[in-house]
Amino acid sequence: MTAFFEMAGRGVLGFVQYLGEVALLSGDSFKSLATQRLRWKETVLQLHAIGVKSLPVVLLTGAFIGMVFAAQTYFQFHKVRMDTSTGPAVSIALARELGPIITSLMVAGRVGAAMAAEIGTMRVTEQIDALRSLAVHPVDYLVAPRLIAMVISLPLLTAMSVLTGICCSWVVSIEVLGIDSAYYLHNMYKYTDANDINTGLIKVFLFSFIIVFVSCHKGMQCEGGAEGVGKATTEAVVNSSISILIANFFATMLLSKIIPP
Amino acid sequence: MIEIQQLCKSFKSVPVLQGVDLDIADSERLVIIGGSGCGKSVLLRHIAGLVKPDSGRLKIDGQDLTPLNERALNPIRRKIGVLFQGAALFDSLDVFHNVAFSLLEERTLGMPEIRQRVAEMLAAVGMSGQEGKKPAELSGGMRKRIGLARALIHRPRIMLYDEPTTGLDPQIADSINRLILKLALEFNVTTIVVTHDMVSAYMVGNRIAMLHKGKILVSGAPDQIQQCSNPIVQNFIHGVSEEAAAMKMSRRENASST
Numbered sequence: 104m105t106a107f108f109e110m111a112g113r114g115v116l117g118f119v120q121y122l123g124e125v126a127l128l129s130g131d132s133f134k135s136l137a138t139q140r141l142r143w144k145e146t147v148l149q150l151h152a153i154g155v156k157s158l159p160v161v162l163l164t165g166a167f168i169g170m171v172f173a174a175q176t177y178f179q180f181h182k183v184r185m186d187t188s189t190g191p192a193v194s195i196a197l198a199r200e201l202g203p204i205i206t207s208l209m210v211a212g213r214v215g216a217a218m219a220a221e222i223g224t225m226r227v228t229e230q231i232d233a234l235r236s237l238a239v240h241p242v243d244y245l246v247a248p249r250l251i252a253m254v255i256s257l258p259l260l261t262a263m264s265v266l267t268g269i270c271c272s273w274v275v276s277i278e279v280l281g282i283d284s285a286y287y288l289h290n291m292y293k294y295t296d297a298n299d300i301n302t303g304l305i306k307v308f309l310f311s312f313i314i315v316f317v318s319c320h321k322g323m324q325c326e327g328g329a330e331g332v333g334k335a336t337t338e339a340v341v342n343s344s345i346s347i348l349i350a351n352f353f354a355t356m357l358l359s360k361i362i363p364p
Numbered sequence: 365m366i367e368i369q370q371l372c373k374s375f376k377s378v379p380v381l382q383g384v385d386l387d388i389a390d391s392e393r394l395v396i397i398g399g400s401g402c403g404k405s406v407l408l409r410h411i412a413g414l415v416k417p418d419s420g421r422l423k424i425d426g427q428d429l430t431p432l433n434e435r436a437l438n439p440i441r442r443k444i445g446v447l448f449q450g451a452a453l454f455d456s457l458d459v460f461h462n463v464a465f466s467l468l469e470e471r472t473l474g475m476p477e478i479r480q481r482v483a484e485m486l487a488a489v490g491m492s493g494q495e496g497k498k499p500a501e502l503s504g505g506m507r508k509r510i511g512l513a514r515a516l517i518h519r520p521r522i523m524l525y526d527e528p529t530t531g532l533d534p535q536i537a538d539s540i541n542r543l544i545l546k547l548a549l550e551f552n553v554t555t556i557v558v559t560h561d562m563v564s565a566y567m568v569g570n571r572i573a574m575l576h577k578g579k580i581l582v583s584g585a586p587d588q589i590q591q592c593s594n595p596i597v598q599n600f601i602h603g604v605s606e607e608a609a610a611m612k613m614s615r616r617e618n619a620s621s622t
Binding site for chain 1 (some may be wrong): 441518
């Protein structure tokens with residue numbers, strides 16, 4: 104019994120310490136953004152790595168999620184003769200939940216892993232110590248440009264993913280499932296409003312902080328050579344994804360009070 | 365002037381430094397020797413301001429480093445250059461941007477002056493014309509030379525070398541030792557070298573200090589260290605293992621008893 108409580112206590116302490124470290128990194132990053140000059144060259148390189156290079160995978164994911172969601176919605180709605188409600192159901196679901204979540208998870212997997220691996224390799228090969236010895240704070244050089252690039256890229260990627268999903272769902276609904284285009288679009292415009300899109304974009308703004316802080320923290324704390332880098336990379340993706348899903352629930356509940364659906 | 369007083373450091377409750385006392389004068393060339401894992405590199409990293417001690421004092425030019433936070437340490441770090449064991453060049457940058465890194469960050473010089481300084485520094489380390497290469501294209505010795513150029517370009521007053529000849533063949537190691545000596549004399553910098561390579565220690569240092577069990581065991585000029593009567597020092601500088609030393613001792617005892 105004592106061993107169980109010891110193990111549980113160690114787990115809780117480890118979790119609290121982890122949260123504290125991520126919070127300190129967040130504080131350092133905001134302080135850096137407020138007090139230090141931004142390295143524009145690094146930021147542009149990160150915008151390319153995060154935004155431009157993620158675009159194909161995000162668009163492809165958005166397209167197929169939109170198409171499959173349209174098909175599944177139609178199959179159920181068709182039973183109660185609500186075929187033309189497929190449009191608003193797809194667009195609202197994509198704007199509010201599916202678009203932000205799927206895009207953030209794809210970016211966490213692609214970019215979060217790369218961030219943890221790159222910073223982790225720098226850590227184990229003493230490059231981060233070299234930065235410090237050259238009087239450059241690692242947060243200023245490594246985290247701040249990634250944060251700015253992510254905060255700009257993720258909402259744009261999400262918007263493009265949602266748009267692609269809606270367009271592809273329209274094509275499937277009209278061309279494959281035989282729904283009337285005029286009614287489909289009319290209902291979609293009628294029931295989807297700016298608040299649906301705003302809710303999704305506010306959430307991805309929060310998710311962009313989660314991806315950067317969790318992944319950079321894992322990279323910066325990396326120890327133990329190639330094995331350590333591999334472990335940090337895996338943990339960065341897993342922790343970012345879980346945090347995004349948990350944060351999404353609380354953000355949805357909170358935003359439903361501020362921006363009623 | 366570097367003053368180290370009662371410096372202690374433990375990692376996961378394993379003591380590494382257990383009260384190091386050491387003073388290093390300006391323009392001195394100090395070599396810190398000691399067995400693997402005795403804490404030489406940890407001591408060097410304390411001097412570079414990269415590690416915080418558990419207790420004790422470390423002063424550079426009278427300023428205590430121990431209470432300073434990461435950002436407050438930066439002005440002191442600008443006085444120090446570090447050559448890391450694996451050179452620690454930035455993989456994503458070419459040789460020019462690696463060497464020019466601190467000048468580009470400081471943003472006090474224009475690009476033509478920075479290019480000239482980089483060319484001068486690469487010439488000083490015998491690597492002229494390598495500006496466009498990536499670290500992955502360089503050999504171990506070349507990486508160390510570039511690391512040296514990067515550390516020296518902002519004209520530090522103190523240079524720290526972490527195992528500069530480890531992993532290099534004897535000829536390259538000799539050229540690195542000569543380079544360290546040449547740069548120390550040419551730029552008049554305080555030089556601290558951590559090594560267990562005695563050839564390097566005798567060649568570079570005008571003082572040698574031996575770290576043993578987390579403390580400075582002896583310190584003196586290279587000829588004083590060679591003549592030191594302490595068996596631990598003698599065994600280390602002549603490369604006699606603990607097992608061989610114990611066997612030699614027991615043979616001597618047996619011979620004296622018979």
